[in-house]
Amino acid sequence: MPELPEVETVRATLAPRWVGRGIESVRVARADVVRPRDAGARALGLGSRVADILRHGKQLAVVFESGLVAQVHLGMSGQLFVLAPGAAPPRADHLHLRWRLDDGCTVCFRDPRRFGGVWLFDSLDALRTQRWDALGPDALTIRAHDLRANLRASARAIKACLLDQGVLAGVGNIYADEALFAAGINPHTPARALTRDETTRLAACVRSVLRDAVSAGGSSLRDYLDAELRPGTQQTRFRVYGRAGEPCTRCARTLQGGRVAQRTTTHCPSCQPLASS
């Protein structure tokens, strides 16, 4: 379940190990995780160096000095990590892609559920116009004005809007519930019913919930590990996610579970009342 904080942690731990390094070989164990499937090794950086690793929302972009770009989605269970020379990965299965670097290290892409993958682009410009332009502003720095503009007069539940990457890029199910709890907003509230103050508060809560999670190295529930194979610790600090039936940490009332936009949703009936007033 990598969301923005996990992807940002992967970026931050991967960059010092990969940026500036040449790519000596690329091994594709499962061709269908790469799109287009028949792209050659050069499109995956062979013979070039990594110039930069960028992130927008939950997506990463590995920019090669050749100008080519590999966009990586971690999906649900994707991992991107570095192995020192001779080191063995924690698990050898589902290792779809390996980049051998000029310092002997190997960068591995592992993704058991294969909701993730690698998309290849001719340039950063192509990635932007074909992909990133359709995403909303990055959630880590979302401003109230932009959030309000993108919610507009939508009748959808606010939680569905937060999960929509075109509205806001980077929030997934965990941090949507956490941000709504922090803001005291009921997840079912139609977006257009939010007051100006509520939207402003929500934008601030999205930023702070994500910032806190980034500083904890993200949340590790099942598969998530950073590029150094370390788990995050934010999962111990969830206030609502995965806690339906347990007491609210603020008011002790029982947290209520449900579903919004096909996603398991937990909220506090007292701290997040439906009738916003």
Added chain:
DNA sequence: CACCACCCCTGGACGC
């Protein structure tokens, strides 16, 4: 156009 249901996939939890 806006929105929603469905589907992709695997591992882990749970019931029998």
Added chain:
DNA sequence: TGCGTCCAGGGGTGGT
């Protein structure tokens, strides 16, 4: 123990 079933969810697609 082992087997079947359900569930987790990011994001694309196709239907309403």
